[in-house]
Structure formats: C-alpha cells, structure tokens
Amino acid sequence: MKRKREKTFLERTAEMFDLPGEVTAGQSFIAVTGNGRVYIDGHRGILEYGEERISVRCGKMIASVEGLKLKLCAMSERELLVTGKLHSITFRE
Amino acid sequence: MEKRKRRLKSRVRLLVTARHPEDVLNFCAKNHVTFYEVCLAREEVLSLWVTPSGARYLIDYAPSWMAVELCEEHGAVRVKKGLLRHKRLAVLLAVFMLLSWCSSLFIWQVEVHGNEEVSTYRILKALEKYGVREGAFRLGVDQQRVTNGVLREVTELSWLTVNTRGSRLVVLVREENPPPEMVGDEPQEIVAARSGVIERVTALEGFACVSPGDAVEAGEVLIASAAESQFRGTRYLPAMGEVLARTEREITLCVPMELEMKQYTGEKNVRYALIFGSNRLNCYFNSRNPYTECDKINVEYPLRLPGAGLLPFSLLQETFREYETAVFTDREEAEALLRDAARRRLSESLPRGGEILREEYITEEIGGALFVTLRAECLEDIALARTTDAAEMIPEE
Numbered sequence: 001m002k003r004k005r006e007k008t009f010l011e012r013t014a015e016m017f018d019l020p021g022e023v024t025a026g027q028s029f030i031a032v033t034g035n036g037r038v039y040i041d042g043h044r045g046i047l048e049y050g051e052e053r054i055s056v057r058c059g060k061m062i063a064s065v066e067g068l069k070l071k072l073c074a075m076s077e078r079e080l081l082v083t084g085k086l087h088s089i090t091f092r093e
Numbered sequence: 094m095e096k097r098k099r100r101l102k103s104r105v106r107l108l109v110t111a112r113h114p115e116d117v118l119n120f121c122a123k124n125h126v127t128f129y130e131v132c133l134a135r136e137e138v139l140s141l142w143v144t145p146s147g148a149r150y151l152i153d154y155a156p157s158w159m160a161v162e163l164c165e166e167h168g169a170v171r172v173k174k175g176l177l178r179h180k181r182l183a184v185l186l187a188v189f190m191l192l193s194w195c196s197s198l199f200i201w202q203v204e205v206h207g208n209e210e211v212s213t214y215r216i217l218k219a220l221e222k223y224g225v226r227e228g229a230f231r232l233g234v235d236q237q238r239v240t241n242g243v244l245r246e247v248t249e250l251s252w253l254t255v256n257t258r259g260s261r262l263v264v265l266v267r268e269e270n271p272p273p274e275m276v277g278d279e280p281q282e283i284v285a286a287r288s289g290v291i292e293r294v295t296a297l298e299g300f301a302c303v304s305p306g307d308a309v310e311a312g313e314v315l316i317a318s319a320a321e322s323q324f325r326g327t328r329y330l331p332a333m334g335e336v337l338a339r340t341e342r343e344i345t346l347c348v349p350m351e352l353e354m355k356q357y358t359g360e361k362n363v364r365y366a367l368i369f370g371s372n373r374l375n376c377y378f379n380s381r382n383p384y385t386e387c388d389k390i391n392v393e394y395p396l397r398l399p400g401a402g403l404l405p406f407s408l409l410q411e412t413f414r415e416y417e418t419a420v421f422t423d424r425e426e427a428e429a430l431l432r433d434a435a436r437r438r439l440s441e442s443l444p445r446g447g448e449i450l451r452e453e454y455i456t457e458e459i460g461g462a463l464f465v466t467l468r469a470e471c472l473e474d475i476a477l478a479r480t481t482d483a484a485e486m487i488p489e490e
Contacts, residue, residue, distance in 0.1 A: 045122070049115035051133065072131045078223045 003048050028058035035086040038065050046072075054082055062092045103170035104466050107141055111159040114139040126150055145170045193404065200229045201260040201405045202369075202395060208266050211249045216266060219246040225264075228405070229258055260405070279480055280329035283316035285309045286477040289338035299332030309338065309475075318481050329481065336404040336476040339450065342442070343433045345466045350458065351451070352421045360384065360415040368393065368407045384415040424463065428456055431465035439469055447473035 007015070011027070028042040040056055040063065047062060048055035054072065055064045071085035109117045113139040117139050121128050126147035134140040143151065148163065167172070176183040203225060205213045220226070222340050222346045223239045236255045243253055282299065294301045299316045303309055314333040362383040367374040390412040396404040432454055439449065451470040454465065 009132075027314065029459040044367060046115040049118060049139075074127075074129055076127075077122050077125065080122075 001041045016052075017055070028063070030058070030063065032086070032089065035067075036083055038082045038089065039079070040082075043078070043080055046080075051084075055079065057092075060093065061065065064092070066090070098404070101168050103145045103166075103168040104142050105145055105166050105170065106164040107143055107148055107151060108134060108162040108164050109139045109141065109159055111139065111153070112137060115199040115207055117141075117159055121147070121151070123149065124154075140164070149394075161487065170293065170457070181210050196405050197260050198231050199260060199405065200225070200231050200234070200257070200262045201227055203227060203262045203264065205264045207268065208250075208268060210268055211247055211266070215247060216243065216250075220244045220264065222246065225255070226261060230434075231260070231262075234262070248323050279331060280318040281331045281480045282314050282318040283332045283334055283336065283476045284336070284437060284479050285311050285313045285315055285336070286475045287311050287338075287340045287473075289340035289473075289475055291336065291338050292472065294334065295336075296332070296334040298330050299334065301334070303336070315476060332478070334476060335474050338475045339470060340471050340473055340475065342439060342469050342471055343466060344439055344442075344469075345464060346431045346438075347462045347464045348427050348431055349462050350422055350424065350427070351461070352427065353418050355388075355416040356419045358415045358417055362413040364411045366409040368409050369405060373409070383413050386417065387413045387415045389413055389419050424458075429461050431463065432467070435465055435467040439467060439471075443471060444474050447471055 004048045028040055031039040033039070040058060042058065044057040045058065046054065047057055048064070049072065050063075050069055052068065053064055053066050055062055065082050065086060067078050067084050067086040070082055070086075073081040073083050075081070113115045114133065114137065116130065118128075120126075121141075122145075126143055128141045128143045128147065131141045139466065145166075148161075151161045152163070176186065189461040203217060203220065205216050208216060220239065220243060220275045223242045225234055225239055234257065239255050241255050244250055249269055250266050251269040254265050256263045256265070283296075289308070291303050291305050291307045293305060294303060294315065295317045299318050300320060302314050302317050309315065315336045316334045318332045319420060320328045320330050365376040367376060369477065390439050391408050392410045392412070394410065435454070436449075436452070439452075443449075449469050449471050452467045455466040457466075457470070458464070
C-alpha cells in the first residue's frame with residue numbers, strides 16, 4: 001500500500017494560518033480559464049509534452065493537463081501558459 | 094501600429110531535435126530564452142519561434158542531447174541581413190534617414206490658429222520679422238522674443254504662443270475683445286426702426302408711448318425718456334426696452350432669363366509638381382494651359398514620414414477640368430433660385446428673434462429678366478435707441 005505523503009512544516013503552517021500556499025509553502029498556483037487556458041505559476045519543468053497531454057512538475061506533485069490540440073503558449077522559468085481544448089487536469093504525487 | 098511593430102520585430106524559427114522535446118522547453122525556460130508558438134514538427138523534432146538573441150544562445154550553447162537548426166527568419170533581423178548584403182541600399186537608407194533627421198531641425202510649416210478678425214497673412218508677416226518663416230532653423234526660434242515682438246506688432250492680439258511640433262510651428266493667438274458698449278447716463282429714447290403694428294411693449298426704463306394694436310411709423314417715439322417724478326419734476330433717463338411689432342417687408346430680386354453657366358465636358362488633365370520651400374519643380378514638360386476654357390484645382394499634399402515629422406517637400410496636384418459655357422433658359426429653376434435667395438436675404442435682415450409670419454411671392458418677366466418680389470409679414474423687435482437732444486428735453490411752456 002502506497003504511503004500518503006506527509007505535509008511539510010510550511011504547508012501545515014500555511015494551512016493553520018490560512019495563508020496562500022503558493023506564497024508560504026512554495027506550492028504552485030494554477031488558474032484555469034474556461035476549458036481553454038491553464039496558467040501555472042511556480043512550476044518546476046515540463047515532464048511530458050504532446051498535443052493531447054502536457055505534464056508539468058509542480059513542487060512535489062505532477063499536474064497533467066489532458067485535452068485536444070494543446071499548445072504551450074508561453075513559458076518562463078516560473079510560469080507557463082497552456083491553451084487548447086481542455087478535458088481534464090489530474091494531479092499525481 | 095501594434096501589428097506593424099509586431100511584424101517588424103525580429104524572430105527566428107528553430108527546429109530542435111531531441112529525444113525528449115520537453116527537455117528542450119525546460120532548457121529554454123531555465124536559460125531565459127523566450128519562445129512561443131511551440132509545436133511538434135515531427136517526432137522528436139520541436140518547432141519554436143525565438144528572439145535572435147535566444148536563437149544565438151541555443152545554437153552556441155546547445156547541449157549534446159539536442160540539435161538546433163535555423164529554419165527561417167522574420168522582421169528586422171531579415172532586413173538587417175538584406176541590407177548587409179546590399180551595401181548601396183544601406184548607404185542610401187542611411188543618407189535618407191540622416192536627411193530626414195536634418196530636415197526635422199528646420200521649420201517647414203507655420204500654422205496660425207485662433208484668429209478671426211486679424212488676418213493670418215498679417216500675423217505671418219509679423220512672425221517673419223522675428224525670423225519665423227518656412228525654412229528657418231527650429232532651434233534658433235526664441236519663443237519669448239517672438240511672442241513679445243508679435244504682440245507689439247499686432248496690437249489687436251491679446252495673447253500669443255508659439256509651439257514647435259517637429260517641423261511644424263503652431264502659433265495660437267487670441268484676439269482682444271472689444272470693450273462692451275457702456276450704457277451711459279445720457280438720456281435716450283426708443284423710436285421705431287420700421288413702420289408696423291405693435292404687438293407687445295416691454296419698457297425697462299422710461300415710459301411706453303404706444304400700446305399693443307397701435308400702428309406706428311418709422312421714427313415715431315415708442316418709449317420716451319422723460320419720467321415724471323413727484324418730488325423732482327420731469328427726469329430724463331436712458332430709455333430701454335423691447336417693442337415687438339408686425340412689420341411688412343418687401344425684397345425684389347432679378348436675374349436675366351438667359352444664364353451663361355459652366356458645363357463640364359468630362360475632359361481633365363492632371364499634373365504634378367514638387368514644392369520645396371518657395372521653389373517649384375514641375376514633373377511635366379508642357380506648361381501651357383491644355384484647354385481654352387477650364388477650371389484649375391490645386392491640391393497640395395505635404396510629405397511626411399511616420400514618426401519622422403514633416404518633410405520639406407510637398408506634392409502639388411494640378412487638375413484642369415475643361416468646361417463649355419452653355420446658355421440656360423430654365424424659368425422654373427431661375428424662379429426657385431430667386432425665391433430661395435430672397436427668403437435667405439429676408440431671414441438675414443431680420444433682427445435676432447425675428448420671425449416670418451406670412452410670405453408671398455410675385456413673379457414677373459420684364460425685358461428679358463425675371464423679377465421675383467417677396468412680400469412678407471414679420472414679427473420683430475423694432476426698438477431703436479436714439480439720443481435725445483437737449484433742446485427736445487426742455488418742456489414747452
């Protein structure tokens with residue numbers, strides 16, 4: 001059985017004081033606009049790139065954006081923007 | 094403008110071959126190489142647009158696991174390469190840019206705004222005295238000196254400012270407002286400016302001598318200046334007021350029955366000339382008038398570069414339109430023309446607030462000319478101020 005990942009001290013502190021995780025605990029900020037745009041702030045790199053799936057490392061988890069005609073519109077060291085017809089976003093640890 | 098800027102912006106398309114294309118993206122992001130429009134060209138081949146500096150970085154510092162191939166270039170980087178290949182063109186462009194920069198140091202157009210009574214010519218002549226003319230060195234114009242000098246020259250101006258916008262010199266002026274007419278203490282009476290039937294009398298100062306329904310002749314006193322006072326006897330005041338009356342007006346206009354009018358044949362000749370300051374360079378050989386009877390229409394187009402201001406050249410377009418003189422004997426048209434003109438003249442001659450109550454037109458043809466008489470009944474203010482003579486003021490014993 002897979003062991004559940006324990007929350008870090010910073011994550012727990014952020015939760016306790018109701019602070020935004022992307023500021024205190026170094027988590028990624030993900031914003032989805034309709035089903036056409038995903039903006040990720042604080043990524044750690046792309047793991048998989050294709051027209052149907054783009055997987056991005058976001059801190060200690062991996063966010064997989066699935067859809068059709070997915071395109072990486074812009075990318076910098078911290079941020080990236082994916083456009084296309086989105087079907088789902090799944091998170092893996 | 095944005096679109097043009099984007100088109101001019103340098104960009105390079107690269108084809109990057111790597112076993113894991115996502116590693117290429119991570120590499121670019123990590124090394125601050127801006128990229129956009131990413132797509133998989135083939136398997137393991139990624140197509141992406143980058144800036145020229147980004148392309149240079151990727152080509153120079155590409156790790157062993159990726160192969161970078163330059164595919165195409167767009168925008169200024171392409172123009173730059175083209176210019177490097179065609180050196181003469183580059184020199185020509187540089188000379189042109191230098192000339193346009195030099196030309197921006199001079200004034201090539203002087204505009205005057207805000208004048209109504211004082212003619213633009215007079216202001217321009219005064220400006221010329223202080224060195225402001227077409228072709229003058231822009232940086233040599235002392236705005237304060239020009240302003241003070243021109244205000245001294247043209248006394249009708251109360252304010253003036255000189256602004257330079259590129260090669261254009263804009264002069265804004267304000268004219269002096271004449272002082273309002275002072276109502277003096279001199280006694281005056283209101284008399285009828287025209288004959289008519291009184292409709293309403295509003296006497297603000299003085300005594301009304303007429304009442305609604307009275308018929309008055311021109312020159313008749315309507316509001317008297319004399320005011321009876323219980324303690325001081327008769328006093329003479331400057332009478333003021335409004336007297337509305339129904340008046341009869343008649344206007345007669347005539348026009349010859351046979352009118353000579355221009356009729357364009359449809360033939361035209363267009364010529365161009367280049368104007369440089371006060372010099373002119375014709376772009377044609379035969380300067381003779383092409384037609385015996387024609388209208389000449391001149392349109393001047395000042396040449397300007399986007400962003401570089403006005404150029405010292407302007408293009409003059411001369412259009413000659415041939416016409417024939419035709420004799421018209423259209424009675425109806427002539428009558429309509431005269432009716433319109435008569436009505437317009439009547440409206441213009443009425444004082445402010447006056448209106449036409451009834452109008453009647455009489456048309457006659459006498460000796461080859463058409464006469465149209467407009468008889469109208471109008472409602473207008475017939476009050477006219479007249480200074481009272483001292484002799485008139487002395488009451489008869």
